[in-house]
Structure formats: structure tokens, C-alpha cells
Amino acid sequence: MYSWLRTSESAQSLAVPSANPPSPLRADGGAADPVNLRTRTIAQTRSAPRWMPSELMVTVQTVAARSVPYAVVEGDCGVRGRTDAEGVFVGVVSAGVCRIQAMREDGLLRVWSEVSVVELAAGERLTLELSLPDEVQGGVGIAVEAHETGLLVVAVRPGSPAETEGLEVGDVVTHVDAVPTVGWSPRTFAANTMGPVGSLVTLRVEHAAADSGQASSVFAVSRIWLPPGAGADTKRGPIAVQSLTDAQRRELEAIRDEYLLLAADGALEPDHPDVVRLREQAQMLADRAATP
Incomplete structure (x- = not known):
């Protein structure tokens, strides 16, 4: 290499x-x-x-x-x-x-x-x-977190192949291409489900919803290009994110991932240190934007 x-x-x-x-x-x-x-x-x-x-x-x-x-x-x-x-x-x-x-x-x-x-x-x-x-790389359109039996689905991107196949928040991905996912991190999942756009990856899923009609299913998902900035359906109170402009990135260069939380709809703790910090950052950017 x-x-x-x-x-x-x-x-x-x-x-x-x-x-x-x-x-x-x-x-x-x-x-x-x-x-x-x-x-x-x-x-x-x-x-x-x-x-x-x-x-x-x-x-x-x-x-x-x-x-x-x-x-x-x-x-x-x-x-x-x-x-x-x-x-x-x-x-x-x-x-x-x-x-x-x-x-x-x-x-x-x-x-x-x-x-x-x-x-x-x-x-x-x-x-x-x-x-x-x-090749341009694509994914399956879901976000996961570690779970005792595999990887818990915490977000499904609207219009993605994962949504088309019926994946929902609360489902558990137990296998990727027949490989057990127990002990995987979200980054490991991303590395194993990412590939050339149009290629297939096989998922085995345990369904959480009682109305899914079956306890588990196996299906092939076609990888798609995932545009940046588009939100995923978390069904836990959506979080709105937006890519930083060059000016904002210079002001907030200490933020490693280059994204800023702009709004959230859910049970937030108003006095939580992270919420206070983000509120101050948003106010700082608003003040600078208003300055001629």
C-alpha cells in the first residue's frame, strides 16, 4: 500500500x-x-x-x-x-x-x-x-452504538436503502456480511459497511418493533452516497447540524469535528455545561455576523 x-x-x-x-x-x-x-x-x-x-x-x-x-x-x-x-x-x-x-x-x-x-x-x-x-464511497444510511448483542440502530437516514428495507431505531444489527458485530465500535461498523457506491453489504437484524412480523431478518443493502449535512431520523428528538463556514471554522478551530450544534428538540438540561458552552458559541457567532 x-x-x-x-x-x-x-x-x-x-x-x-x-x-x-x-x-x-x-x-x-x-x-x-x-x-x-x-x-x-x-x-x-x-x-x-x-x-x-x-x-x-x-x-x-x-x-x-x-x-x-x-x-x-x-x-x-x-x-x-x-x-x-x-x-x-x-x-x-x-x-x-x-x-x-x-x-x-x-x-x-x-x-x-x-x-x-x-x-x-x-x-x-x-x-x-x-x-x-x-471509487466514491457510500454507506447504508444508519447510525449505531454499541449494544450487548451487536449494534443498536440509533438513527435511520430518510430515503436510504436501510429505511427502504424497514430498519428502525431500536433494531439491533447482529451481523455484517455474516461477521458478528458484538464488540464492534461505531467506527468499526462504518469501516465494514462503507464501500463503492452501488455495491452490496449484507445485514442481519433483530427487530425491536412487535409489528415487524418477524424477530429477525437478513437482507442485502445497496450502498449509496450520503450527502453531508442532511439529517437522519433519530426518533429521539432530532438534532440539527450544519457545516461551518470558513469564517466560523477560524473562530471555532478548536472544535475538531468541524460541526456546530445549532438547535435541538428534546429534553435538554439548560444548565448542562455543554449546553451552556454551545449557547455561548451560537451567541458569539450571531454577534459577529451582526457586526458591520
Whole structure:
């Protein structure tokens, strides 16, 4: 999935004494040997601690070797940023072991590359190539959370294949392509149900509703492209979300997921710290928008 090339560069500057260095006296009153003075200066310079940053260049491509502009490259060594129009990212990172991964957004979904583990020495330059799927990725249109018997459906996107097949909030997905889902996280579910738009994924579902006519069912769902920002039917009090504008993102750059809760209809606790924080953020944005 990737290849890399290591090139190591090291530089060492040696202190050269001035044309007329001071000459400390020897015990017999003569001048000290200038060779010994120069040797001592070089040794001291070499033993002095120095820090050199490492540099990492990541090239992100699709499987079909097509450039993927504006993918996000991030790792646990202090590196995070977007690629340029050629799919290249260059950044300064901390020396040591680093796990690097690339990501792009296909509508609502985030498509990840495999994780590459690299090790950089101080001052080393490393070139790494990561690959992302060439096809546009789609999903089944449901959101889940962990459950003791599998994954509990907590949201169904209107008009999605999942809704067409009759999935409802409260159902439990027990298998994906015949693989048990017990112990899966929502991200694991997304990774296993995401794939090229139009391809099929098989779900086994235990139905919660008594009027479903059966306790469980198995069916194939066609993956669809999921546009960003469209709401899903949670049937628990819908939450309205909206993508941030560039100006809002600059103001709220600390919000990692780049979405802001704008409104909610449900049993909220008005004094909850998160609710208070979001109310303050919404007011701040409204005040800035009203400022000429």
C-alpha cells in the first residue's frame, strides 16, 4: 500500500579560533600550544547538545494512482494538515516512532487509508506514500452504538436503502456480511459497511418493533452516497447540524469535528455545561455576523 525512501542528512559546524586567540600561559611562562587549543575547541563543539527537527513528506494517491487533492494527513507525532492540489503534504514532526494515516471526505463519510508506522531520527527526511480508494464511497444510511448483542440502530437516514428495507431505531444489527458485530465500535461498523457506491453489504437484524412480523431478518443493502449535512431520523428528538463556514471554522478551530450544534428538540438540561458552552458559541457567532 505504500513505499518510502529514507535519506539522512547531518551537518556539523566546527568552531574555528580567531586569528589572534588569547594565549594562556604555561607553567614555565610560555604561551600555550595553539594546536592543543584548537583541538580542545573542536572537541567541546562536538560534545555540545544540538536539536534538529525531522521532516516528513507524504504523497496521497488513490489505488488507481489518481491524485487526491485536499486529503488530510495526521499522525500521533504532532503532524496534521491538508495536502496541496497535487496530493502532497510536507511537515516538520517530532523524532521517533509515528503512526501516519490519510483521510478524505466522501459526503458524510470519512474514508481512511491504512495506518503506516515509521521511525524518524533527529534531522532525518522521510518520504511516504499512502493510498485511498479510487471509487466514491457510500454507506447504508444508519447510525449505531454499541449494544450487548451487536449494534443498536440509533438513527435511520430518510430515503436510504436501510429505511427502504424497514430498519428502525431500536433494531439491533447482529451481523455484517455474516461477521458478528458484538464488540464492534461505531467506527468499526462504518469501516465494514462503507464501500463503492452501488455495491452490496449484507445485514442481519433483530427487530425491536412487535409489528415487524418477524424477530429477525437478513437482507442485502445497496450502498449509496450520503450527502453531508442532511439529517437522519433519530426518533429521539432530532438534532440539527450544519457545516461551518470558513469564517466560523477560524473562530471555532478548536472544535475538531468541524460541526456546530445549532438547535435541538428534546429534553435538554439548560444548565448542562455543554449546553451552556454551545449557547455561548451560537451567541458569539450571531454577534459577529451582526457586526458591520
